[in-house]
Amino acid sequence: MGADVWIGLLIAGLSRAMIYFLLASGLTLIFGVLNVINFAHGAFYMLGIFICYSFIKLTGSFALAFLLIPLICGLVLGGLTETILFRRVYKAEHAMQLLLSIGVTYIIADVVKIIWGVSPYSTDMPEVFYGVFNLGGIIITKYNIFIMVVSLLTALVMFAVLYKTKIGSIIRACTCSREMTCTAGVNVSRVFSLVFMVGVGLAFMASVTAAPITTGMLGMDTEMIMIVFSIVIIGGAGSIAGALLGAVIIGVIESLAVPILPEFAEVIMYIVVAIVLMFRPQGLFGKVEA
Amino acid sequence: MILWEREKEMYIKSNELSKTRQLTWYFIIFIVLMIIPFIASIFWTNLLTEILIMGLAAMSVNLLLGYGGSLPFGHAAFFASGAYATAILIKETNLPFAVVLILAPIAAAVVGAIFALIITRLYAFYYAIVSACAGMVLWTLCRKMPLLGGDTGITGVDLPVLMSNVKAIYILTAIIVFIMMVFIRVLLNSPFGWIQQAIRENPTRVTCTGSNVLRHRYIAFVISSFICGISGMLFVVHTQSTFPSYAHWVKSGDFVMICILGGMNTFIGPMVGAAALITMQTYITSFTENWLLVLGITICLIVIFVPSGIMGLVKDLPEKIRSLSRKSNSERRFDRMKG
Numbered sequence A: 001m002g003a004d005v006w007i008g009l010l011i012a013g014l015s016r017a018m019i020y021f022l023l024a025s026g027l028t029l030i031f032g033v034l035n036v037i038n039f040a041h042g043a044f045y046m047l048g049i050f051i052c053y054s055f056i057k058l059t060g061s062f063a064l065a066f067l068l069i070p071l072i073c074g075l076v077l078g079g080l081t082e083t084i085l086f087r088r089v090y091k092a093e094h095a096m097q098l099l100l101s102i103g104v105t106y107i108i109a110d111v112v113k114i115i116w117g118v119s120p121y122s123t124d125m126p127e128v129f130y131g132v133f134n135l136g137g138i139i140i141t142k143y144n145i146f147i148m149v150v151s152l153l154t155a156l157v158m159f160a161v162l163y164k165t166k167i168g169s170i171i172r173a174c175t176c177s178r179e180m181t182c183t184a185g186v187n188v189s190r191v192f193s194l195v196f197m198v199g200v201g202l203a204f205m206a207s208v209t210a211a212p213i214t215t216g217m218l219g220m221d222t223e224m225i226m227i228v229f230s231i232v233i234i235g236g237a238g239s240i241a242g243a244l245l246g247a248v249i250i251g252v253i254e255s256l257a258v259p260i261l262p263e264f265a266e267v268i269m270y271i272v273v274a275i276v277l278m279f280r281p282q283g284l285f286g287k288v289e290a
Numbered sequence B: 001m002i003l004w005e006r007e008k009e010m011y012i013k014s015n016e017l018s019k020t021r022q023l024t025w026y027f028i029i030f031i032v033l034m035i036i037p038f039i040a041s042i043f044w045t046n047l048l049t050e051i052l053i054m055g056l057a058a059m060s061v062n063l064l065l066g067y068g069g070s071l072p073f074g075h076a077a078f079f080a081s082g083a084y085a086t087a088i089l090i091k092e093t094n095l096p097f098a099v100v101l102i103l104a105p106i107a108a109a110v111v112g113a114i115f116a117l118i119i120t121r122l123y124a125f126y127y128a129i130v131s132a133c134a135g136m137v138l139w140t141l142c143r144k145m146p147l148l149g150g151d152t153g154i155t156g157v158d159l160p161v162l163m164s165n166v167k168a169i170y171i172l173t174a175i176i177v178f179i180m181m182v183f184i185r186v187l188l189n190s191p192f193g194w195i196q197q198a199i200r201e202n203p204t205r206v207t208c209t210g211s212n213v214l215r216h217r218y219i220a221f222v223i224s225s226f227i228c229g230i231s232g233m234l235f236v237v238h239t240q241s242t243f244p245s246y247a248h249w250v251k252s253g254d255f256v257m258i259c260i261l262g263g264m265n266t267f268i269g270p271m272v273g274a275a276a277l278i279t280m281q282t283y284i285t286s287f288t289e290n291w292l293l294v295l296g297i298t299i300c301l302i303v304i305f306v307p308s309g310i311m312g313l314v315k316d317l318p319e320k321i322r323s324l325s326r327k328s329n330s331e332r333r334f335d336r337m338k339g
Helices: A003-034 A040-060 A064-082 A094-116 A142-164 A166-176 A179-181 A188-213 A220-235 A238-260 A262-279 B002-039 B040-069 B076-092 B097-119 B124-144 B166-188 B193-200 B204-210 B213-239 B249-262 B267-285 B291-305 B309-326 B329-339
Strands: A133-135 A140-142
Touching: A003 A040, A003 A142, A003 A166, A003 A188, A003 A220, A003 A238, A040 A064, A040 A188, A040 A220, A040 B040, A064 A094, A064 A188, A064 B267, A094 A220, A094 B124, A094 B249, A133 A142, A140 A142, A142 A166, A142 A188, A142 A238, A166 A179, A166 A188, A166 B329, A179 A188, A179 B309, A220 A238, A220 A262, A220 B124, A220 B249, A238 A262, A262 B097, A262 B124, A262 B267, B002 B040, B040 B166, B040 B193, B040 B213, B040 B249, B040 B267, B076 B097, B076 B124, B076 B213, B076 B249, B097 B213, B097 B309, B166 B193, B166 B213, B193 B204, B193 B213, B204 B213, B204 B249, B249 B267, B249 B309, B267 B291
Parallel strands: none
Antiparallel strands: A133 A140
């Protein structure tokens, strides 16, 4: 195989990695601030792909879907699940939080089955993104560039908000100590709701971004969530930069492993996770817990 | 000093008393288990076999979850190892059935010992996810390796003539599960079990007392995977087939759910949880397709309202009733005023 094939795979891997990053950033934000393990993240992703399919069929506009779905679903679904369910388990053991989010996963999976049935759906690619760019022999589809731009912009906005604004410093303060932030006069539970909504919104953003190149089907949630969780832990739970680096590592390795060992690409991915954790049990950017 | 001696004597005496009581309980449970297949219909015998098997798997999870304080989320891997080892040994070799019954759990323990090298170094969230990843590795291998049957799994595992009816399978299951339950009980009441619980409460302090936390966690993990392998093996004997989905993390989630449903800090909780879950599943799937929806809602309700599980509820009940009746009217009014 020539170098161009490898570069093509590398680019495909990077664009996959960017979708992983969108998912992992929401998950790591929720874990870092709320200290909740949210297995339902994958289910939100699956739900988003199905909603996106129906929305585009109804309105015919990808741009509208891209703007509205993350916003509305994040606010409504994120808000509902947080206030009804997750708010009650912040202080419970991790096992309880984990089980609760599995419960939510089951509910969403069955609701999807009831509404959309068991057949797979795929969303059409908007016409703007047809075609490829040719950069001196390296061919990149327009949509891959769109994915990368969206994800990197998201990362930039997240960094800017977290480190340059007041709400960002409040969120980081909540990560350090919930009680102390509370005594400083901040309504912590409202901050938590906000962070959860943003996290869920990011999951829906990932699904809208991924919808034109993915086939929505039942069972994709349980597979996706494990990949995203491995990204979060090799990056270090709670770290956005870690999520970005982890996503790039996992996405590229998954993509490059395909021609070498087509059947066992996933296994190679998990072995990488194991190796990283053997040398850094807290993840690449994680802090050592006292 | 004298006081201490007397307390020690009393402790030994009460221990002996509870030992005889325990032995009586073991005996009663064993007799009941053995009588059931001769009274119950084939449907109930099948159901009970499944409950015992899932209960044993959940108990092996509970060994780490409820007593060890870690979050094992990949025990489906060892369930599947036990299952696949049994299926392959019976299909591909001519080993006697009894030898297979010994080798299959050992295979699961070996897989567990390899994974534990990485997993037991980690805590909390990392522990959960990496053990789940271990399960997913096995899931991929089961699906892709031709030896392991691929996506369709291995079906039509022939059992010896002796094991040809439901009741024989039930009796084999009941005996093995009973032995393992006694084993777990003895293990939990040994110094090893106490150190496990101490690690759950505070690993740093256990290190200060001179015990090797890592080694204890490692050994507990291997024992737990061995027991989980046994339940996988029994499941193959029960259904005569094995599928890749046995290694998927959703299965591990089932085990954790059974533990919490039954009460994860109690010994018998997982068995009660398995009975509740499997009976519920059998009834609900008979009239609706949307079992997952019902299950999901049930899980949410349990986590929010009954986090201590069924056995926790049963344990607290006498105390709650007593505290209710002991309070006078004025005390109760005061309680209400306090809000």
